[in-house]
Amino acid sequence: MAAPTLDAxxxxxxxxxxxxxxxxxxxxxxxxxxxxxxxxxxxxxPGVEDLLAASGRISPTRVREARQSAGTGxxxxxxxxxxxxxxxxxxxxxxxxxxxxxxxxxxxxxxPHQQAAPRTRYRDGDTHWLGTHWFFDxxxxxxxxxxxxxxxxxxxxSAELDTRPVxxxxxxxxxxxxxxxxxxxxxxAADATATPVELARxxxxxxxxxxxxxxxxxxxxxxxxxxxxxxxxxxEGPPGSGAPPPPxxxxxxxxSAPAGRSQGASALPKRASNAAPRVVVRHPExxxxxxQGxxQGxxPAGTSAGLPEVSGDPADMNLLIRLRDxxxxxx
Amino acid sequence: xxxxxxxxxxxMSIPGALDAILVDHTSGMAVAGEGVQDPARSALGLTExxxxxxxxxxxxxxxxxxxxxxxxxxxxDTSYHLIRPMEMMxxxxxxxxxxxxxxxxxxxxxxxxxxxxxxxxxxx
Numbered sequence: 330m331a332a333p334t335l336d337a338x339x340x341x342x343x344x345x346x347x348x349x350x351x352x353x354x355x356x357x358x359x360x361x362x363x364x365x366x367x368x369x370x371x372x373x374x375p376g377v378e379d380l381l382a383a384s385g386r387i388s389p390t391r392v393r394e395a396r397q398s399a400g401t402g403x404x405x406x407x408x409x410x411x412x413x414x415x416x417x418x419x420x421x422x423x424x425x426x427x428x429x430x431x432x433x434x435x436x437x438x439x440x441p442h443q444q445a446a447p448r449t450r451y452r453d454g455d456t457h458w459l460g461t462h463w464f465f466d467x468x469x470x471x472x473x474x475x476x477x478x479x480x481x482x483x484x485x486x487s488a489e490l491d492t493r494p495v496x497x498x499x500x501x502x503x504x505x506x507x508x509x510x511x512x513x514x515x516x517x518a519a520d521a522t523a524t525p526v527e528l529a530r531x532x533x534x535x536x537x538x539x540x541x542x543x544x545x546x547x548x549x550x551x552x553x554x555x556x557x558x559x560x561x562x563x564x565e566g567p568p569g570s571g572a573p574p575p576p577x578x579x580x581x582x583x584x585s586a587p588a589g590r591s592q593g594a595s596a597l598p599k600r601a602s603n604a605a606p607r608v609v610v611r612h613p614e615x616x617x618x619x620x621q622g623x624x625q626g627x628x629p630a631g632t633s634a635g636l637p638e639v640s641g642d643p644a645d646m647n648l649l650i651r652l653r654d655x656x657x658x659x660x
Numbered sequence: 661x662x663x664x665x666x667x668x669x670x671x672m673s674i675p676g677a678l679d680a681i682l683v684d685h686t687s688g689m690a691v692a693g694e695g696v697q698d699p700a701r702s703a704l705g706l707t708e709x710x711x712x713x714x715x716x717x718x719x720x721x722x723x724x725x726x727x728x729x730x731x732x733x734x735x736x737d738t739s740y741h742l743i744r745p746m747e748m749m750x751x752x753x754x755x756x757x758x759x760x761x762x763x764x765x766x767x768x769x770x771x772x773x774x775x776x777x778x779x780x781x782x783x784x
Binding site for chain 2: 380381383384386415416417418419421422423425426430463473476477480507509511533534535537538539
């Protein structure tokens with residue numbers, strides 16, 4: 330195999346309806362069940378085991394025991410549900426959350442350097458010890474990862490904070506702040522040395538949610554986003570991004586980051602062109618206040634090429650009647 | 661004890677139910693839906709509606725403490741939207757969003773049924 334991309338390998342396995350595990354370099358493993366992704370692990374993201382332990386419901390030792398007694402049968406999840414550690418719904422949500430989180434980083438790391446695609450190794454028939462509790466079809470998984478990427482970029486369009494230590498500002502620019510639970514945890518755990526991924530591990534939260542919280546905090550102006558490497562503007566985007574990133578996503582921003590950014594850029598010209606009709610609308614008032622002579626003199630010249638201004642006053646009515654008569658005479 | 665998909669079909673069996681969708685509030689992802697035409701779009705809209713409610717209520721709460729929302733009821737000219745957050749073990753909340761016919765539903769009953777269903781989903 331001449332180093333096919335991860336996308337290609339995964340798509341191929343999906344078409345074959347494969348059941349097994351796909352190791353992606355040293356980063357992680359994707360598990361497939363009949364051609365659909367049923368679990369994923371990534372070195373950077375907490376797995377179900379970590380999330381379970383972080384929730385305080387079960388000790389890491391008991392998770393290990395469950396794993397051992399589950400063996401290769403892939404019944405570990407059912408075992409945990411039977412033991413009352415968590416409900417079936419929670420297990421499904423946990424598995425789907427961990428799978429998406431890991432996939433986001435696995436597929437993402439495969440994207441930028443497709444030439445040096447990570448080495449993949451497929452083991453047929455391999456299953457995860459938790460068993461199968463949720464499925465993602467492969468195209469759907471790619472779509473969701475893309476959607477998550479653009480959601481991140483919609484909040485704060487620069488990726489530079491993703492890998493840097495999180496440094497909250499000692500003093501905030503405003504007087505009042507509303508935080509989400511995730512943002513609170515990030516701020517409390519941030520020690521100016523831990524990166525978002527490290528914070529996620531510490532907090533037992535998905536890495537993606539932590540990344541999102543960090544970018545939201547940056548967008549709210551609560552983090553040091555100083556341009557250490559040298560660029561003067563915080564976001565490294567094109568000139569259009571000179572405007573601050575939108576504080577909240579607009580409904581359309583789910584599509585892509587560049588769309589969100591160009592939206593911001595196009596806001597200015599739009600506003601400028603809106604301003605022109607507004608001058609015309611305001612004109613009758615201006616005429617009243619500034620004196621009729623001045624108003625009538627300045628208005629038409631500025632707005633339209635030589636056409637007479639029309640308002641409700643009798644002179645204009647007379648003009649209209651004369652125009653109508655002239656047009657009728659032409660016929 | 662029920663799973664995610666059972667929870668949706670249970671919600672759809674509530675009298676007057678038009679459609680139902682489960683949304684991961686953090687990521688804005690549609691987890692599963694029944695009767696929803698464009699789940700991704702609905703998920704985004706409902707996520708924003710819930711976030712706006714959370715922010716607004718947090719700002720307006722007199723004592724400034726954290727706001728905990730039991731459910732959100734929105735009445736439009738044709739339907740009720742019921743949004744109910746479920747705190748999951750990690751991350752979340754998971755939102756269950758049910759749309760009900762204005763004429764053919766009983767709001768009080770629907771609220772109670774939805775509460776029971778969500779308790780079943782996360783009961784252990």
